[in-house]
Amino acid sequence: MATSTYTTLRRASVPALFLCAAAVLTACGDERPGATGAPGAPGAPISRDDGTAPSSGASPYVEPGVIDGAPHNRENNAYRRPGEMSVSGHMDAQAEVARMEPVLKRLWKAEKWDPDSVRAQLADKLGYEDELKVQEVYSTYEGDQDVTPEGAMIGLSVGEDSCVTAYVDKTGYGAEANGRFPETGCIRPPIGH
Incomplete structure (x- = not known):
């Protein structure tokens, strides 16, 4: 019995669809630089101590509450x-x-x-x-x-x-x-x- 091109593509698309859905679902809750939303909400810009949000293009490695965006700022200033x-x-x-x-x-x-x-x-x-x-x-x-x-x-x-x-x-x-x-x-x- 011959299979049509449509049936072959359809069988191949089902696993690809599941992989795409899994990728989307596992990305939920990740913060994205430059995303907008309510403060503290997933994807919202991280607030600074001075009440301003980081500029677009901010490093994704910025610690919450760090004004200058330096990684490890909290540990480096623990003595203060x-x-x-x-x-x-x-x-x-x-x-x-x-x-x-x-x-x-x-x-x-x-x-x-x-x-x-x-x-x-x-x-x-x-x-x-x-x-x-x-x-x-x-x-x-x-x-x-x-x-x-x-x-x-x-x-x-x-x-x-x-x-x-x-x-x-x-x-x-x-x-x-x-x-x-x-x-x-x-x-x-x-x-x-």
């Missing part, structure tokens, strides 16, 4: 993220922030932001001793030389897992409760490693 705090540690650190801010404000208004003056005032007014660390602001490279800006960086160990990280310089002052940094304790680590 503070550790977790217990609820009681956070409450204790917040109480110290409230105590420290008025002293930092007075220092800032008096233009006394050198580390020795800051350390003396915090020890005298608040009774901080061994748990307090005060140091110069990290130097930066400007032009062809290292420059150390005026100011002080402050780290106060409040408990086993909590700190107050603060600063005072000619631009202002601030203090926040946070966990310990892996390499620098309660002082915010420098950029670069």
Whole structure:
């Protein structure tokens, strides 16, 4: 019995159809660079910390939440993220922030932001001793030389897992409760490693 060309093509097309369907079904949920959709939906552009989406042509290897798109950014900057705090540690650190801010404000208004003056005032007014660390602001490279800006960086160990990280310089002052940094304790680590 002779088979027609139509029947032969039809028999050959069935396996090809199944292969195509399998390829389409296994690709579901894959993110595609440049795809549009609701934020967080499969195929949607990955958001950045600053609220903007990556430009078209962004690398498919960009980590979520990474501003510059560098692969392994999260691992490379792990030393800059503070550790977790217990609820009681956070409450204790917040109480110290409230105590420290008025002293930092007075220092800032008096233009006394050198580390020795800051350390003396915090020890005298608040009774901080061994748990307090005060140091110069990290130097930066400007032009062809290292420059150390005026100011002080402050780290106060409040408990086993909590700190107050603060600063005072000619631009202002601030203090926040946070966990310990892996390499620098309660002082915010420098950029670069």
